[in-house]
Amino acid sequence: MSIIIVDDNVTNQLIIKTILNKAGYSNLLIASSGRELYDLLHIDTPCRLVEGVDLILMDMMMPGIDGLEACRRIQTEDRYRDVPIIFVTAVGDSNKLAEALDAGATDYVMKPINKLELLARMRSALRLKHEKDWHKERDKRIKYELDLAKQVQRSVLSAPIEDENVHIEAVYQPSFELAGDYYAWFRIDERRYGVMLLDMMGHGISSSLVCMFISSVLKDMITRVTDPEKVMRELNRYMGQLYRSDELLNYYFTSIFVVVDTESKRIDYVNAGHPPGLVITETGATLLEPTAPAIGLFDNIEVTKGTVSYEGKTSIILYTDGLLEEMSESDDAARRGKIVDLTRTFASKSPSEIVDELSSGTHSSSQRDDICMVRITVK
Structure with a gap:
């Protein structure tokens, strides 16, 4: 001294x-x-x-x-x-x-x-x-x-895939050091690919830890369960294990899980309270609407699987609600329309460039929520 x-x-x-x-x-x-x-x-x-x-x-x-x-x-x-x-x-x-x-x-x-x-x-x-x-x-x-936790969290996110069937990539922009968004994809077999995007309640350390928990669960589950309905029910069961009766707060997340079958040209999906995904073809766009409640809110949930067929070159866009909040359009329908238009117009650009373009008209001085967008391009 x-x-x-x-x-x-x-x-x-x-x-x-x-x-x-x-x-x-x-x-x-x-x-x-x-x-x-x-x-x-x-x-x-x-x-x-x-x-x-x-x-x-x-x-x-x-x-x-x-x-x-x-x-x-x-x-x-x-x-x-x-x-x-x-x-x-x-x-x-x-x-x-x-x-x-x-x-x-x-x-x-x-x-x-x-x-x-x-x-x-x-x-x-x-x-x-x-x-x-x-x-x-x-x-x-x-x-x-x-910083260390942020590096670990980033390390469990899936790396881009580009093979003879698909090109899968994502952009991830957390609003905080540790985020509550998570994505993962897996090549199930020679023709099928499973892709998951979820948005955990809240931000910060606790939400990040729950995302890490879900990450470990998915890696074990996806090797034995591929049906979207069963995947969502299993995730809901695992989330129930985190619930503690002495706490007023229980964790839940919205999620969308799709299985793309490139041989039969079919997309099977479950949307658990998540913003609708978009299947974009040269002739139109189809919404992957919610078919189940958010994961973790209830002990037992009703899950319905949706199916969409496609032809030709197709893009599947999955995103969290943070992206919609950063757009300047007045309603969700207009925002989804802009996503469809830019996905077609900027097909050769990265998801990061598309997200920058989508949020370029906003007057917000700071990002309010985590932003994540996954693009699956079926060849």
Whole structure:
């Protein structure tokens, strides 16, 4: 721990130093002016940080750079903004003292110095700094862990597929460090592909963890269950395992699961309370409307499978409601129409470019919800 004493009067420096030495504070630095304080802190060399500065005791009235100016200057430096500054001053003007506090000072002590008062105010300021340092260290650790969790979450998302039958790819734009949207796809056999998109209730760590849970469940399930109805019922059963009667909140998600059979040119799907998917051909577009309630809300759910046949080159667009919210059109029908038009017009562009185009007319300053879009192009 180091404390800097800033005073142009040598006698005052000696008095304060003696008081602090007797109280057990040994690492004391002396500055006789604001300029010397700047030099100690390397104020004019922003890449250099002086470690371990815990407190500054500063006179208010000094020649050249006075205490108020020095205090304001220090407050502009992010690296020293949390270092408490206590003015040790003979100025009794309440306006000046108020100005000192407005400039960023933590406290003040009047001259002649009362030893007990000075030490008590120092202890209070140092406790406050300790709390701030603890919170900063904790926030840094949490940010590191969130970054790590974000990398893990991204790693479980399926990589693009392009083979002789289909091209499957997605765009994923979380509104928070950790998101509640999740997608996955699997090649079931030589002719069939299963694709899942879900939107978990809420955002952040808890929603992300539930998505990771669903990811592990799907990887095990998809090898033995391929029928969309059975997949949704199984997911609902697993979500029921997360419910706790002592909590008011239970997790649920909307989802759409499609199985594309490229041999029979058929799409089987279940839409569990999710925004309708779009099957887009050269001649028209078909909605994959909801056929079941959201997953996790009820112990038992009624699930109905839908089937759509297609001919020729076809695109299947699945998306979360965050995409619709970022579009400027006034209703969902108009938004879906725009998605269909852009999918046809920008067939050679990536889903990311299409999403950018879809949201280009919005006046929102920040993204309100997670955005995810999956495009399946059947060759």
